[in-house]
Amino acid sequence: MTVSLLFKKGYIGSLTLDHRILMGAMHLGIEGDREQLNQLKAFYSERAKGGAALIITGGAAVLPSGGGDHMYCLTEQDHRVQLQELIEAVHLARGKMALQLQHNGRYAKSSETGLEPVAPSAIMSKVTKERPVALSTKEIHDIRDAFVNGAVFAESAGFDAVELMGSEGYLLNQFLSPLTNQREDKYGGDFYKRMALPLEIVSGIRKSLGSDYPVIYRMSGDDYMDGSTTRAETVQFARELAKHGVDALNVGVGWHESRVPTVAAIVRAGAFAHVASEIRQAVNIPVIGANRIHTPECADDVLNQQLMDFVAPARPWLADASFAQKAKTGGREELNVCISCNQECLDHTMGHPPSPVGCLVNPRTGHEWKWGLKDRDHHGQQRQNIAVVGGGIAGLAAAKALAEKCERVTLFEAKGQLGGQFLLASQIPGKENFLETIRFYKTSLERLNVNVKLSYQPAIDELRAFDKVIIATGVEPNIPRLLKGTDLPHVAAYSDILSKTVTLGKRIAIVGGGGIGCDLAHFIAESQAEQSHRVDVTVISRSPKPAKRVGPTTRWVLISKLRQLGVNILKGFECKEITEDGVWVQNNDGQQFIEADQVILCTGQTENRELFDALKGHVPIETIGGSDIASELNAAKAIQQAYSLIYDSITEEASAKN
Structure with a gap:
């Protein structure tokens, strides 16, 4: 510039x-x-x-x-x-x-x-x-x-x-x-x-x-x-x-x-x-x-x-x-x-x-x-070959921290782009700058000579050859199988919408009123605001306080924006069944039917732990981010966990020497 x-x-x-x-x-x-x-x-x-x-x-x-x-x-x-x-x-x-x-x-x-x-x-x-x-x-x-x-x-x-x-x-x-x-x-x-x-x-x-x-x-x-x-x-x-x-x-x-x-x-x-x-x-x-x-x-x-x-x-x-x-x-x-x-x-x-x-x-x-006292002078130590599997935000942070510790790092990402859930979140209005964070990590990994392999899923035998494996395979959208109708063709997960692999409907019911559900409603309503046809969006929140885990300095802005965009928020309602024509919901006053030609599930995430189970006992492994604990996970915790895993171990090594 x-x-x-x-x-x-x-x-x-x-x-x-x-x-x-x-x-x-x-x-x-x-x-x-x-x-x-x-x-x-x-x-x-x-x-x-x-x-x-x-x-x-x-x-x-x-x-x-x-x-x-x-x-x-x-x-x-x-x-x-x-x-x-x-x-x-x-x-x-x-x-x-x-x-x-x-x-x-x-x-x-x-x-x-x-x-x-x-x-x-x-x-x-x-x-x-x-x-x-x-x-x-x-x-x-x-x-x-x-x-x-x-x-x-x-x-x-x-x-x-x-x-x-x-x-x-x-x-x-x-x-x-x-x-x-x-x-x-x-x-x-x-x-x-x-x-x-x-x-x-x-x-x-x-x-x-x-x-x-x-x-x-x-x-x-x-x-x-x-x-x-x-x-x-x-x-x-x-x-x-x-x-x-x-x-x-x-x-x-x-x-x-x-x-x-x-x-x-x-x-x-x-x-x-x-x-x-x-x-x-x-x-x-x-x-x-x-x-x-x-x-x-x-x-x-x-x-x-x-x-x-x-x-x-x-x-x-x-x-x-x-x-x-x-x-x-x-x-x-x-x-x-x-x-x-x-x-x-x-x-x-x-x-x-x-x-x-x-x-x-x-x-x-x-x-x-x-960390400032212990994050240098590791050049005299035996360098390890470490694999990080998963190029989401936790994996990127772990790879950067390991490379700063002078380890030899290979980062594997199954998809053709880095960023994972953070990349999806960058689609939300106001979160475009998430791309800046991904850009920063990509630049840092290049500078630190991290070997990044995109569109690559390493074989188990390949991973066993490393001194250590960090599993950052992230999360999968949770599909509540006990909820009848989740297998219907007009039902999608939030990731399908944000990755634009599914076309939007005209009457949309979002099941789940947490941060992801409200963010998705914002994304849909904002993207359709200038279209010739009106898109009706209804958010079904089990909690009487939608987006309740969103921070106090931003939650009120998000809720105000949804109201401004005409999003209908049902508070304190539980989704009981998805049908071909919509969703049955219930609260203390009884049931009601919400018409919808598309239902989007924002019902949490589950850990992707297949690789962990396959490698366990064969090579030293650590899980971080969503692959470790998916409940209440956010990017801040994922990045902090990745860095703490590396830098706190440095602190322990320095303390042992002293």
Whole structure:
């Protein structure tokens, strides 16, 4: 790719940055835990070495009332010490880092803080289902002073800049919005009064630290909440922040309770660049944008159009710790692209309680410390000849991990293409980027000299000649034989539809309302939306909550899309019989008949273990992915299992030597 502005030097106040790709803030679910400090340092150090011009930490709470589970809090002395150790580690890796200061306000959970949540006004939070306590004037001043003191700490600890979190519906954003600020004192009422607290914080920081220390303000470019801050007010606020001494504006969009998707894969690349652009046109300081800027091409495009001055993607740095470095050196084919699935990142941080962040496409994320010490220097060991049978996502991950360990690897795939179930899933709207992951693995296997044999089913005797066999033969669609009618000619499995080996009908009943069933309904309804004839799609879900295992950050987007496309979802119904004309279903109120000329089964998967049974006892074998356990399997578990099988064995070998 040709870049023009991405790798031009940039400036945020007195801070000189080598290029324009920052790493945006995100919580990792391990902050504040001293036992996890080495992992935190290893995680950020890899991103510093990977070329991030400036790393922004996940938010550190300025007061306990604004904190949460596994979140740094600046009133804790040990948390301050840990943060100082963190910035020292990043500097040692030749990186630069900004400390983000945050107060959750009404988004804080009393179950996590042990305190009542506070906010500008006592208005119930749809996110936490708690009513916050309205802040007194003195408490507002305490929060103001805590932000200022947090900036003073950041400067003294060695952080290269500070960012104030005033977006995504957190406390400073709550003061700006009439939806959450209904005060009648100096901090509420007209917009000038609603701006007072954040502007006082900025002025306080400038008074304490002078004009040289870089201050970034993370502002909401659009709350996407009816009745919230207007566009004119938002632009006005941006100008006031610049007047009060902010060096750069990092523009976010949406609140957690907003019904406008902002992070889901279905959102087009660069969809919110225009929001940052409107702010940029109003101020004379740099503007940073982030949402849905996941590839170097997209980043280059928004900079070349002068829509923003810097980009600060977050999740793409989970997918590839060398995001900027690979973009700069032209290693696009080597780039592991974020697919915006949210399964191991946002779904983890939004959990109750939150859990440590990982990455579906990059199993190393979250294991940098443990694996980083043991994944080199295997050249002196006796190399093994290892066969991996199955070129789905688990097999690809296993082959890559084994080759990185310097084993001789042969990958066998019965079909003519790699990818398996992941390749099928790439047909779903919003999941096209799954092809990027397959491309990444193919490129990696070529670089690592893995012998890939497509359209090839190895004989048993051939496999017995290997030192070890990894079986990744995946899954088969489960056909519930006890369900009458599954053998009728108009019945198909989900894989038949996604592989396009079966023609679609006009009245379709999908049996199974899990993630696959709902994804398939989306695929069918979207693909037929512009056709001249109407296709009726009915999803029959045994659960009263369709797609219940789909993560919370994406499930609501999927269900909303199905409704928009006119898909009929029957909740809490069991399929009793398939006939030539449709399906009999039943719930507590009785039976009903759904007319259909095509019935598609999304009734789970079963392990493909034929090869395992044939080889057992003849050669050392391991099963991974769907061939190991098909129930509740997902790609994240499959990839993680493959890598853990290889890298955890390295850890055990290193421990035994020591």
